[in-house]
Amino acid sequence: MNITRRTLMAGASALALPFGNAFAQKAEFTLKYGNNLPIAHPMNVRAAEMATKINAESKGRIAFEVYPNNQLGNDTDMLSQARSGALDFFTLSPLILGTLVPAAQISGVGFAFKDYGQVWPAMDGDLGVHVRKQIEGASTLFAFEKIWDNGYRQITTSTRPVNQPEDLKGMKIRIPPSPFWVSMFKAFEAAPATINFAEVYSSLQTKVVDAQENPLAIIATAKLNEVQKYCSLTNHMWDGFWFLGNKKSFERLPADLRAIVSSNVNAAGLKQRDDVRQLNDNLLADLKGKGMIINTTNADLFRAKLRSANFYADWHKKFGDEAWAVLEKYTGKLA
Numbered sequence: 001m002n003i004t005r006r007t008l009m010a011g012a013s014a015l016a017l018p019f020g021n022a023f024a025q026k027a028e029f030t031l032k033y034g035n036n037l038p039i040a041h042p043m044n045v046r047a048a049e050m051a052t053k054i055n056a057e058s059k060g061r062i063a064f065e066v067y068p069n070n071q072l073g074n075d076t077d078m079l080s081q082a083r084s085g086a087l088d089f090f091t092l093s094p095l096i097l098g099t100l101v102p103a104a105q106i107s108g109v110g111f112a113f114k115d116y117g118q119v120w121p122a123m124d125g126d127l128g129v130h131v132r133k134q135i136e137g138a139s140t141l142f143a144f145e146k147i148w149d150n151g152y153r154q155i156t157t158s159t160r161p162v163n164q165p166e167d168l169k170g171m172k173i174r175i176p177p178s179p180f181w182v183s184m185f186k187a188f189e190a191a192p193a194t195i196n197f198a199e200v201y202s203s204l205q206t207k208v209v210d211a212q213e214n215p216l217a218i219i220a221t222a223k224l225n226e227v228q229k230y231c232s233l234t235n236h237m238w239d240g241f242w243f244l245g246n247k248k249s250f251e252r253l254p255a256d257l258r259a260i261v262s263s264n265v266n267a268a269g270l271k272q273r274d275d276v277r278q279l280n281d282n283l284l285a286d287l288k289g290k291g292m293i294i295n296t297t298n299a300d301l302f303r304a305k306l307r308s309a310n311f312y313a314d315w316h317k318k319f320g321d322e323a324w325a326v327l328e329k330y331t332g333k334l335a
């Protein structure tokens with residue numbers, strides 16, 4: 001199904017919330033999945049489709065319910081709900097998951113993946129296996145094989161464009177709650193503030209912070225262009241969303257139902273990747289048309305700044321030689 005930008009923006013608003021609970025009354029298992037993204041984002045368009053497929057393929061034995069857009073609370077709230085089993089599934093950036101499983105942050109190393117030709121072989125290959133093993137070993141959670149996409153992150157501000165690293169000096173920039181993100185923007189000598197995504201729009205609107213960084217699909221679907229003037233294409237990191245499950249909740253399902261959920265979550269993830277890439281590749285004109293001033297940047301300058309701040313060497317030490325070697329197997333030498 002080829003999702004055009006217009007269909008995406010229009011179609012999602014027709015989705016009833018939470019999606020998928022038409023079957024709740026007679027289902028044996030009601031499964032709740034929460035996320036932090038706007039309804040119009042490809043994550044929720046594909047999640048709604050996935051819920052319908054799971055409910056139908058299980059012949060109504062499962063009622064898979066989707067709670068989008070921070071309906072169940074912010075990322076910090078939903079992570080603790082998923083850990084306790086109050087929430088069955090939750091999609092979360094590997095870097096925010098780093099607050100619980102530090103090793104998971106390795107996929108977000110700044111300027112590591114040159115392009116998607118390096119991202120998917122790593123995340124569907126040995127790096128993904130390594131991270132998923134760490135998640136299962138260190139928490140009550142597991143991650144499905146196919147990570148969902150967020151995209152390459154860009155910096156937006158209400159004050160000035162970011163043309164080179166020096167422009168970040170002292171900049172009050174919002175970043176997601178993650179030790180990795182803090183260290184990266186401290187290496188740029190910015191003034192990072194960790195704020196959950198649920199509070200980003202209001203924090204920018206009230207000038208608690210002057211900047212934030214996200215892929216274009218999120219800037220557009222969360223309407224951040226309404227409170228941000230400049231968009232600087234830094235592509236400073238690739239980011240994804242592990243589709244996390246509570247191990248105990250998932251094990252309560254019989255094997256045939258676990259198989260239906262797994263195959264549909266992974267299949268939806270692959271479709272969502274295509275949608276996100278298509279959207280991220282085609283939103284520039286849209287955002288320009290909405291008044292954003294867009295500039296490109298030279299990644300080598302930002303990479304050099306991170307190197308001079310020992311960012312790569314420090315995180316190499318934190319992740320360890322073995323994990324770093326797995327990363328560099330896909331990215332080439334980083335420091």
Ligand code: X2X
Nearest residue numbers: 036093150176197214218
């Ligand atoms: O919090 C963010 O910036 C977001 C929406 O990209 C993530 O979930 C990491």
